[in-house]
Structures are given as C-alpha cells and as structure tokens.
Amino acid sequence: MNAFDALMAHARETQALAQVAGRLGWDQETMMPRGAAPQRGEEMAAMEAVLHARRVDARVADWLAELEGTDLDAPAAAQLRHIRRSHTRASKVPAALAARIARVTSQAQGTWADARGSDDFSAFAPTLEEVIALKREEGQALANGGDVYDAMLSDYEPGTTGAELEAMFGALRPELSALRAAVRDAKAPPTLKGTFDEAAQMKLTRKLARAFGYDMTHGRVDKAVHPFSSGSGLDVRITTRTNPDDPFNCFYSTIHEVGHAAYEQNISRDYLLTPLGEGVSMGVHESQSRIYENQIGRSRAFTGWLFGQMKDTFGDFGIADEDSFYACVNRVSDGYIRTEADELQYNLHVLLRFDLERALMADDLQVADLEAAWNDRFEADFGYPVDKPSNGVLQDVHWSVGLFGYFPTYSLGNVYAGCLHEAMRSALPELDSQLARGDTSAATGWLRDNVQSHGGLYEPREVIARARGAEPSEAPLLAYLKEKFTGIYGL
C-alpha cells in the first residue's frame, strides 16, 4: 500500500470510530438507562483514548512527511490538510494537560449546575478560574507564540481570527441594539392561545422534517431535553422536544436540527467516512441550521403554509390569518436566555459572550469582575437589567466545560446564513411561491449544491465565498433583519 492509501485507510477507521463515539453521545441523551451513567463515563473515556492514540499515531506523521510535495487533486489535498491539522492539534497538547482538562471540566460542569441552581456566581468563580487557567495553557500550547484566543477559535472555525470577528460583530451590535429598542416600543404581535397535544406536535414535526428534505432512511427523530443533531454520512439522527404550551419550540427546534442533519446527509458520498465527510466548521454548520430555521422556516411564505398545517392539526388557536401568524412566529419578546432568543436578539446575546470570553483569555477581565461586566453589558444592549445569575452569567454550560471560542460560531453562522440567503434569493426568483406551498426543495437543493455537498473540501470562509460569489460580510444579515422586523412591526 502506498503512503496515501495507508493514511486514508487509517483515517477512515478513525472516522468510523468517531461515529461510534458520537452515537454513544446520542444514546446517552435519548435511550440510556439512568443508572448507566458511571459505566458510560468509562466507555466514553475509553473511546476518547482510542481516538487520541490514533490521531497522534507516529505513522500519521511519517505518511504525511512521505507525501509532502506530492501532486494531489483537490479532494486528496483537502483530506491531507484535515488529517495534518488534527494530528498537529492532538500532538501539541501534552497528554497530562489534556487529561487534567478532561477531569477538571467534568467536575466543573457539576459545580456550575449547582451554582446556577442556587443563583450564586461566587460558588462557581474559583472553578471557572481553574478552567480558564488550564484552557489558557492549552491555548498557548496550540498557539505556538501566536494569539491564544485565535488558537481556540481554530478548533471550531479554522481560518477565522478574533480580530476579524470583532470587526464583523462590531458592525452588527449598534444596529441590532437600535433595531431591538425600536421594536420594543412598537405594538407586539399576538401570541398563541391554548394547549397543543404533544403526540400531534411530534407527528407534524416529522412532516416538517421531511418537508425540509431530512432523509428518514438515514436518520430518525427522537425527543431530548436539549435538541441536537448527531452523526455523519448514512446515520444522522436528530432530536427535538415538546411543550404543550409552545408548539413553535418543537417545530423550530426540529427545523434547526434538520439544517444541521441535512448538511451531514448531503455531503458527497465520495467522502463517506473520510475527513471530508463531515461539516467543515461550527460556523458553516450553524449557517445551515439557521437558514433552515429562520430565513426559510420563519419566512412569510413558509409560515403561510405552516399556518394551514397547524390549523389542520390543532384547530383554532387564536390567530386570525397568515399575516398575524407570521408576526406571531416572529414575535420579539424580552428575555434573558440566549437559547430562547428570537432572530433579532440572538446575536446580541452571542456578541456579549464573545467580547467577555476574549477579554478573559487575554487577562483583560478577571473572573471576579465577570458577573458585573455581564450585567452592565446586558443592560446596555437590551435595555433592562439582569435579575439573577441563572438568567445572566450562569445560564450557559459552555465555559464550565472549557468551550472558549465556540460562542462566536453561532453568530458567524447567522452572518453566513445572511450571505447565503441573499445569494439564494437572487438565484431562485420563484422561491416564495414554492415555500408558500410548503415546498423547500429548491432552497434546500441550492444549499445542498452550493454548500453541503462539499463537506470539508474547502475552508469554511471559502465555502461561503464561493456560494455567495463574494467574501462573507455581515451586511446581508443586517439588511435582512432590518427589512423583516421593520415590516412586521410597522416601523
């Protein structure tokens, strides 16, 4: 076997094992018996050890060295780029540090949950300091003298820097905050009335999943406390949740996760179980979930069709017509919680976290000052104060488990979704009349061909630039949000 074939065979087996580890995670959130948790911890750790050993395997470095300078076609070169990145990343972090981070963050998650339960940031602060110190040490190992936060970012969004994001997000923030203030002063749209049978929600949610092109022969829909999508290739599963008072939570969780899952399902089968065979970055992934959920799923045209589906399923629920339903779906409400935020406010939540975590990593902000910094920033952006830490600095699990550099990919995904939406609209002039019939095939087909099918072939920014025909920018997202919400709120 030549070096390329040997390397790819090794990579393929690693990808297969990574799929197994991922499915353990799915099982844990959907099927696992309650009492199995301690054993599951050991099973996951054993899988992680196997995967780590494969990533740092010295033969990988040998094969890569042997292939240095070889003339390869674009997919083969991209495979090598991914393998090299993963090998280098895994090799840079000392095993002892990686083990310590795993141990500390595993305990820190419990400490965070307790602190959130008792609404006491000071109970979490010492643990957070320890996590930050360890993650900074890891970042320094990865950065090789470069910017620590950028090194962290590259785990989730290779090729993007904090400075780029700062410029992008800096342009968004004042405009979003002003739009949000204007909407707050306007008359609010109606809300849903009544309760919505949960079995009927699940039935309609499966119909919605199929309407957005989710392939049930290579996936399945279950319930989970926090909806997620899991797996690549031929086995991509989603979860959703139901609440009898809020069917939108179920439907838009489903559509969001279908966006993630469709990306994984639609990658070229040539890349199955190879490093190119999964979504290229968190930001591009989020662009798919968000454009499915928001630009398509919450559009005037599609919500017109959904209104009919909901009336057929649930009868009268206090909304008179399609226009009122569209406004109801897109209602902007006060709220502290990122995961419950509407399309207009969501990015303000993320931008806040990006600035704070970057300052923490640069040692420009101390944990002792974090709660006050959070509360000041929240009030400045949203116009009202945080009432308690569980609605503020303690609301997200991310920092407790060491996820720094992850938050900004949510907003980057929205920015990318804005770019893609603009390009898709100009390519598909009949889109609204299709969506009004519940037919998303042109939209999802365009995304499949221009983004999803490529998998890891291009770098994240390049995927978007190729689909858009121009470099990514926050401008389309901003224009879209302004037009949408000034329309709904009659501003």
Next chain:
Amino acid sequence: MNAFDALMAHARETQALAQVAGRLGWDQETMMPRGAAPQRGEEMAAMEAVLHARRVDARVADWLAELEGTDLDAPAAAQLRHIRRSHTRASKVPAALAARIARVTSQAQGTWADARGSDDFSAFAPTLEEVIALKREEGQALANGGDVYDAMLSDYEPGTTGAELEAMFGALRPELSALRAAVRDAKAPPTLKGTFDEAAQMKLTRKLARAFGYDMTHGRVDKAVHPFSSGSGLDVRITTRTNPDDPFNCFYSTIHEVGHAAYEQNISRDYLLTPLGEGVSMGVHESQSRIYENQIGRSRAFTGWLFGQMKDTFGDFGIADEDSFYACVNRVSDGYIRTEADELQYNLHVLLRFDLERALMADDLQVADLEAAWNDRFEADFGYPVDKPSNGVLQDVHWSVGLFGYFPTYSLGNVYAGCLHEAMRSALPELDSQLARGDTSAATGWLRDNVQSHGGLYEPREVIARARGAEPSEAPLLAYLKEKFTGIYGL
C-alpha cells in the same frame, strides 16, 4: 504501576470498549435507520480491529509472564485466567485467517438467507463447505493438535468437551423422544382464543420483567424481530416482540431475556468492567434464561398468577381456569422450528444439530449428505418428516456465520437449569406459594446468590456444581420434564 494493576487497567478499558461494540449491536437491531447498514458495517469492523489489537497486545503477554507464580487471591487469579485465555485465543488465529472468516461468513449469511427463501439447500451447500473448511482451519489452530470440535466449544463453554456432552445428551435423547411420542398420542390442551392488543402486551410484559427482578434503572425494554439481551454491568438492555395472536411469545421472550439480563445485572459490582464482570459461559447464561422462562415462568404456581394478570388485561380469552391455562401455556405441538419449540421438544432439536455439526467437523459427514442426514434424524426423533429445507436444515443462521460449537450450549443450559431448579426447590420449600402471588424474589434471589453474583469467578461447570452441591447431570432435567408432562397430559 505494578504489572497486575497495569494489566487490569488495560483489561478494564478493553471491557469498556467491548460494551460499546455490544451496544452498537443493540442499536442495529432496535434503532438504526435502515439505510445506515453499510456505514455500520465499517463502524463494527473498526471496533473489532481495536478490540483484537488490544487482545493480542504484546504487553499483555509481558504482564502475564511477570505475574506467573505470584500468589493472588481467587478473584485476581480468575481475572488472570480470563485474560490469558482471551489473549491466547486471539494470538493463536492468524490475522489473515480471521479476516477471511469474517469476510466469508458475512457473505455466507446472505447466501443462506437467499437459499432459505427459495428453499434450496444446494444453493447454500458450496458456501457452507467453504465456511466449514475455514472454521476447521481455525479450530486446528486453536486445538494445537487436540480435538477440533472441543477447541470450538471452548469459545462458548470453556472446560466442556464433545465427549462429555455426547454422554449427557445420549442419556436425554431416547427418553425425550419417547415422552414426546406419548404426549403426541394424548389429548391436547386448549389454545388461546381472540386477539391481544400489542400495546397492552408491552405494558404487561414490562410488569413481568419487573416481577422477575429486572432492574429498569440499569436497563430498558424495546422491540426487535429476534428478542435478545445486550450489555453487562450498569446497562443491560432486553428486547421482545409482539404478535396479536400470540401473547405468550411476547411474555415468555421477555422472561427468557430477563433471565439473561438479570445474570448480567446481578454480578458483583466489584467485578464491574473487568473480565469477571460478565456471564461466564453460554451454557450458564442459558441456564438462567431457561430457568426463568420454564421452571419458574411456566410452573403451575406462576401461571396461576399470570392467568389473573392476563384476564385483568385482556378480559376473556377462552380459557376457563388456572389448570387449563397451565396446560395451555405448556401445550406440546408438532413443529419443525427450534426457536418455536416447547420445553419438551426443544432439546431434541438441539441434540440433532450437535451430532450433525460434530460429524461435519470430524469429516464424518459431508455437506452433500447433510440435508438427508437432517431429515432422517428429524423423523426418527419427532415422528414425522421435514416438509421443506426452510423447516429443516436451512432454518438456523448459526452455521452460515461460522457458529459451530454454539448449539449444544442451549441444551447444556437446560441441563444446568434442571440441576439448579432441583437445588432451589429443596432450599425454598415455600416457593410455590410465593410464585402463586407473582413473587419470584426468593427464586431469583437464590439464583443471584448461588450463580449470578459470581460472574466469571468460577469455571462454568464449577458454578453449577457449587450451587447444586454435586456435579452437573441431566437427571434432574429429565425427572422434571417427565413429572411435568405426564402430569399435564395425564399419562
């Protein structure tokens, strides 16, 4: 770390990975999307490669050599015995042969299924010859000059030989065949009337599982085409099936699988994720599933309670009283299929397979003569001829996937169950009055303490001998079956 701790840490991680691989199998039969099969094949193969590499790891041999002659307590010595056996077994079979067997049997299963579908043994015969040749080669590698069939047996039932089984089964066969003939001439008990709601079956089946001590916080019940139990320690899942015409299929599949699962759940937690932390052999495993299903679950006392449960659940189903219900549950019917056979006939099906597969391996029987040999033997033991190969030589998947030496463990399990039942009855004089209330706790507690909790501590035969207070024998099973069926059939 000393050699023992290092060896055990390695073994523990291997056990954890084996649990992961096992859960993939569970997922495949219960949850996996249909289209995921090709990817799943690669995932399973990757896990198998990881497990194989760990079993043949040269460090294992070094640690074992270093520990040779060390004074260890009984559990530690037993751990080493299991690790040594697994390492030796994996090291004896050349990797190329193992790979060839995996490839050929994977295809052979499809060939067998097609041949069964078209009722044409000749379409399967060449493939079976190839499988037998490969398995014989593997057996020779394992046997080191000893008996090939005994080497195969030791994969499933360490310490047992074909000669021992031949003696045991030889004593059973004429007696069972004669009893079966006598029953066939007697008046048949009544059958169930009506259809039985499948959701109600599942509800009652969960109640039955709990009544037999299945721990739902460390397990779950799902449906599968072929019921099975899966996993060890803190995550032991079972499956069952429903048929609206035959609720007994559901209930007794569940009780059978609970027997397997309770064994795994009740092993001492000291052995969790170690080689001692799983059932010690197929035969001992089957003794648990069979004693739960038959000696307890189909007893006069327990079926009296089940009759009331079924009446409460389904109303009238054409059975007048507890005695008729007991006879109905234990009805002996003509039939060709092993997996559908009643307690009386089941072993005759297995003994037939044992004799034929042993002759095949010893080259005393050729594949060309197998179908005729099967049909002759069936008619001799059951009193009527086989009508077609799918009801005869093609009915079981086992040989196509290379399982030789596996069949006899089913009957060995029944023999062991007979021994355990005799001992349990004399230890628990109040057993019937407890079972008549649906209370199995004394019976399952006795089995837990005398068999299940030991896990792999003792060799299979020793577990049964210790529980019985005497060497295993087929006599108690035979006495039990004679008493039971002469009673039911008034012989």
